[in-house]
Amino acid sequence: MMQDSPIYIPTDSSHGAVDSHLSQEISTTVSEHLDESNNESTARDSEGEEKKMRKKALPMDCAPAPNEKLEQAQKMAEKFIKEKEVYKANRELIRCVALSRIIYGDGHWQLAQAFANLAHSYLILQGLPAQAIEHAESAKRTMLTGIHMPPATPEDKREILGTLVTIYFTLGVAHLAQNNGKESYLSLQKAERLMEELQELDGRVIMGLKISEKDLVIALGRTCLQQNKLDFATSYFEKAVDAVISTEGDTSPELINLYQKIAQSEQLKKNHERAIAYLLQAHSICMALHKKLSVEAAQTGLLLGKAYAATGDQQHIEAAEMYFTESLIAYQAALGAKDSLTLTAIEEFSKWLVYVGKKQVSSCP
Template sequence: MTPAEKLTLCERRAQSLADSEEYDPCIQELVRCLALSRLVYGNEHFAVAQAQSRLAKAYLQYKAEAESSFHKAAIVMGDIVAQEAMGKEDRVDTEYEIFTNLARVYQRQGRPEKALSQCERALELLQEGAQLNRICCVYKNMAAIEQAQGHLDRAIEHLLQVHSIALSQSPGGLEGAQIAHSLALAYSSTSEPHHNDSATRFFEESISAYRSTLGPQDTLTLSAQDDFSHFLLLTGQQERCAEIQRECLAYKKSTFGELSAEVAEALQLIGGVEMTQGQMRHAHRTLKKCLDIQNMLYGPQHKKTKATQRTVDMLSQSPEVGERRKESRLETRPPFCAVISSASEVTSNMSNS
């Protein structure tokens, strides 16, 4: 068997081991692939850089250690580029893999500046071919890195870049919905009042796009509505929060089931708003339904169930709820005339006997 044939066999074996989640043997096969690539192509061929990058990626995914391997791949690529020994498309593909995976390595290591530096190198590389999907991925990675550091304004800048690209490619599409949702969450987490209008705008945009692309019952649509509802609560817009939750309650029952955590949460939000508005009777009824579901899901000793039980007990003591319960007992009591008639029949039967 020639070295080239052995290389093909090793590559297939490595893929098979990765598919079956046998990671250590997979890495061993990728090491052999690298050695055979050097033997078949020579040290300065782009296939060697690709093999080095695949090995590094495996270390990153399976061992969480890959920095030196990616650096070696980058050095090989540098030599190849200097000699103009590979095509532009192959070079961009391989260097993109190296830069983006090095960014992930640095991010895991808690070195955000180095991670961002690799992202910037990837962006510079991608500008040559205007590869918009990859550019969006890099900007999203940069936003995640910045947000993890608490740099929300910088994260928002990167997400706005992605949003602009997404809208130019597919207005109202799923990608735009997801980015608008991310922007809404970023703006809403800044705790700065002047960002509230932007948060509202992007929440509404994302929900509208999710509805049109996926439907009102989809989990992404419902998740965005939940996030918007919590934002509305925090900004004092309780009535609109309850309105959204009432609108999506039927869809939550259809998607998650009548006895689901999602339905219980919706009822809890609605009941909480009703209580703050002084609608004690409605709040008691709504939260009692929530309590029944929580008892089924978590049991009576769970902290969520206990908290709702305390609220229901408190509401039960309110005059409005107490009066309604009294009315309910009167409504179920038989009419006075029916009682008299029944008593008369019994007396008559006793006399005849």
């Protein structure tokens, strides 16, 4: 069975320490705790950040007003995100939360938006689903308890819907990374409905939204695959394929993984021929984009070898052997004979050869 590509979760202890500090900073509101903490040192750190933000917010001398500082922090966050300065971006997003609380108060949708942006950053930039869930839940609570009347303007409504899409998408993908399929599916379904509402409002042209329709359908496909909702998974991945082809062409590298996902779903349904057809498409794109003796070509070749082998048909023995052999040669050339991926390919090939040999012996008169 093909392997999923889970969100990478860093395990470096220094990263954990930095993230812990950032999480502590954000856990205290400007006026009161949003979530109670029993850690006194955390409380002191948060209070220090509070006082710092309040002092900066005071209209002393010619100091910028809080709304000007918020705009500056938002621009800096965007800048650092583009430059892949992950921790600097997160610090600016934390400032956005603190300043939004000063300007709008605890129950305003723009505070929820700041929390949602921070949660999305933890998930996408750092691959930290636990922190993403924590801040996305804070955003959801703020949004659900803070809106007591219709949005003042159509632009506000668009922003609110966009924020809700970000919240539920982040929750869905974060739960998916933690193998919590049910919660993931429920959240992503909500994000899908909200996206549809937003598209109706904007005539299918959504400006400034963090989550694309392609991102959403890929996430839905992955969570359906995880829960064995195979027909739904195939449908969502095919929608993603159409979206990629329409914007990037039919040789986009992103199609490789999508075709592999569809093939995985088809294999689980025992539709081996369809699975092979999709894997051939993935392998063809890979061979066009990478060298024949590359890791990428080795990976797609190995999947094809396994797919042909899985049929159990005599007519596919030659094809299976060819792709197993090509994959093994590519792994050895790219990584060396002792690399773990090379050894795994050898093991897969060896198991199949033993199986075929036993089958041929048993079939002899």
